[in-house]
Amino acid sequence: MALVHDMAEAIVGDITPDDDICEQEKRELELEAMQTFCLSHFLGEQSHAAKEFLELWQEYEEDSTxxxxxxxxxxxxxxxxxxxxxxxxxxxxxxxxxxxxxxxxxxxxxxxxxxxxxxxxxxxxxxxxxxxxx
Structure with a gap:
């Protein structure tokens, strides 16, 4: 989960408090980055690995576990x-x-x-x- 979260940050960049980007925009940018990553590396969002990565990222973002x-x-x-x-x-x-x-x-x-x-x-x-x- 930590690595999946960091992958989104690696693609988008590490958004800091000084960047003046709201949480919603940050989340949208990182979601788009994760979807693009999964499409390009796992042959589509429907692959098992892509689903797992997106679920882990979502779990982290939602603070649900x-x-x-x-x-x-x-x-x-x-x-x-x-x-x-x-x-x-x-x-x-x-x-x-x-x-x-x-x-x-x-x-x-x-x-x-x-x-x-x-x-x-x-x-x-x-x-x-x-x-x-x-």
Whole structure:
């Protein structure tokens, strides 16, 4: 499911909070990308593999299962970790990414991991040096 979700993003591009694209438009772009991918790689949307990929993508998008909710939590935490590395290595300010992750993480374990990343971010920013988180 995580890979299927990432395939849509790979085709459309990783839409960020700065892109000013609403959720509905993002969803439509990714659905079109998945349908195109399935048509070109699985010989039509009616093939078993195409149906399975589209169902997994839909399950993720609808947040309809425990697995989908887990993958979404992992995806948001990964976004924050990636933002941390970009910010650290490129001296950028990616507050929007951290705020987005914080608002969308509901699982206590993931919230704790994000809090650790945010604490490390604060320490690194305060010291003006790079951390060992890679």
């Amino acid at each position: 425990v697995e989908a909710r887990l993958v979404k939590q992992v995806d948001k935490l990964e976004m924050a970790l990636q933002a941390y590395v970009y910010e650290r290595d490129q001296s950028a300010n990616l507050d929007d990414f951290f705020a987005s992750a914080k608002s969308k993480l509901h699982n206590e374990i993931f919230k704790d991991w994000l809090a650790r990343v945010l604490k490390l971010r604060e320490e690194v920013t305060r010291k003006g040096e790079k951390s060992n988180l890679e």
